[in-house]
Amino acid sequence: MIADRIKSLVESIPDFPKQGITFRDITPILLGSRLSYDIADAFVQRMNEDVDAVCAIESRGFFFGMLIANRLGKPFIPIRKEGKLPGMTHSHTYDLEYGSSTVEMHANVLNPGDKVLVHDDLLATGGTAAAAGEIVEKQNASVSAFAFLVELTDLNGRDKLIPYKSDLITLAEY
Amino acid sequence: MIADRIKSLVESIPDFPKQGITFRDITPILLGSRLSYDIADAFVQRMNEDVDAVCAIESRGFFFGMLIANRLGKPFIPIRKEGKLPGMTHSHTYDLEYGSSTVEMHANVLNPGDKVLVHDDLLATGGTAAAAGEIVEKQNASVSAFAFLVELTDLNGRDKLIPYKSDLITLAEY
Numbered sequence: 001m002i003a004d005r006i007k008s009l010v011e012s013i014p015d016f017p018k019q020g021i022t023f024r025d026i027t028p029i030l031l032g033s034r035l036s037y038d039i040a041d042a043f044v045q046r047m048n049e050d051v052d053a054v055c056a057i058e059s060r061g062f063f064f065g066m067l068i069a070n071r072l073g074k075p076f077i078p079i080r081k082e083g084k085l086p087g088m089t090h091s092h093t094y095d096l097e098y099g100s101s102t103v104e105m106h107a108n109v110l111n112p113g114d115k116v117l118v119h120d121d122l123l124a125t126g127g128t129a130a131a132a133g134e135i136v137e138k139q140n141a142s143v144s145a146f147a148f149l150v151e152l153t154d155l156n157g158r159d160k161l162i163p164y165k166s167d168l169i170t171l172a173e174y
Numbered sequence: 175m176i177a178d179r180i181k182s183l184v185e186s187i188p189d190f191p192k193q194g195i196t197f198r199d200i201t202p203i204l205l206g207s208r209l210s211y212d213i214a215d216a217f218v219q220r221m222n223e224d225v226d227a228v229c230a231i232e233s234r235g236f237f238f239g240m241l242i243a244n245r246l247g248k249p250f251i252p253i254r255k256e257g258k259l260p261g262m263t264h265s266h267t268y269d270l271e272y273g274s275s276t277v278e279m280h281a282n283v284l285n286p287g288d289k290v291l292v293h294d295d296l297l298a299t300g301g302t303a304a305a306a307g308e309i310v311e312k313q314n315a316s317v318s319a320f321a322f323l324v325e326l327t328d329l330n331g332r333d334k335l336i337p338y339k340s341d342l343i344t345l346a347e348y
Contacts, residue, residue, distance in 0.1 A: 013260040023260045027280060031227075031249040036240070059233035063252075066210070066237050067244055075205040076237070086187040086197045106201060 002042045005035055006172040010150060024150055024174065026121050030063060039171065040067040043119070043147050046169045051144050052114040053077050055105065055136065057128055058084070060121040064149065068119060077116075079105050079132050092134040094127045103128060105135045112140035123148040123170060126157030133164040145169055176216045179209055180346040184324060198324055198348065200295050204237060213345065214241040217293070217321050220343045225318050226288040227251050229279065229310065231302055232258070234295040238323065242293060251290075253279050253306050266308040268301045277302060279309045286314035297322040297344060300331030307338040319343055 009028040016023040056065020069076035082102040089104040145167035183202040190197040230239020243250035256276040263278040319341035
């Protein structure tokens with residue numbers, strides 16, 4: 001089971017980056033090239049329809065996002081933190097526990113009607129993934145599926161993704 | 175020629191992120207999955223010896239770093255900005271034009287004697303790549319090769335990499 005292989009390597013670090021948060025560190029997974037290969041495969045196998053592009057969220061989403069795009073033979077589109085992309089962008093700002101955050105995607109990289117896969121390493125509260133969904137829909141494209149390596153189920157992040165009427169692929173849950 | 179294919183897609187943005195800097199945006203390259211595939215191949219073909227791991231620098235180094243590691247069947251090790259890696263780390267601080275910056279790698283992911291490929295998208299002044307070299311050597315490992323998609327030759331970044339006695343692979347130059 002891919003879930004077991006992932007969970008045997010994810011390290012749980014209490015109180016990082018701050019008190020009360022248990023951080024799930026996926027970087028040990030990246031040390032096993034065979035597992036990384038199988039993870040990219042697992043994402044592709046669980047997709048219910050073809051996509052026109054793979055969008056991945058900075059920075060840990062870039063690890064598997066690029067592998068998935070390459071496996072599918074589709075464009076890779078980075079969704080980055082504010083101010084990192086030099087061209088015209090679409091952006092969306094969302095609330096955090098304290099303050100807010102903004103993510104951006106280059107404009108003119110999606111076509112109207114495109115279906116995309118949105119990938120990140122972790123589904124936690126769902127705020128960043130939902131912001132990615134907003135940016136995709138601003139371009140008259142749609143999210144075919146959200147794909148995460150790990151879902152933290154207690155945080156109910158998947159509820160925030162309901163408006164996008166997308167498939168949800170998660171390979172391991174805590 | 176891979177260099178021509180890369181340069182036909184890199185966009186040059188004057189005065190980004192600040193006045194006087196011409197930013198080279200590689201993200202259009204990522205839209206072509208065939209080119210991304212060929213770029214990973216080109217890096218692998220130009221390597222003169224096997225490596226034990228691929229280290230890539232946050233965040234744009236993650237795009238091709240992960241593809242190269244997967245192609246080689248070797249561990250992928252992210253080198254991240256300060257405070258992002260939750261475990262014990264090795265770090266190195268280096269001077270920027272104004273102020274300084276610190277990059278980190280998890281400890282205990284390299285073994286003494288390991289040879290690594292260090293990848294980033296762009297070789298500019300070489301400060302970040304040299305910091306990566308310092309971190310690798312702190313672990314009694316060595317940099318077999320630095321590999322960049324694009325080199326900005328006017329900035330002489332390659333001079334900063336001489337102390338590491340590594341190969342230097344660059345696919346396109348400005």
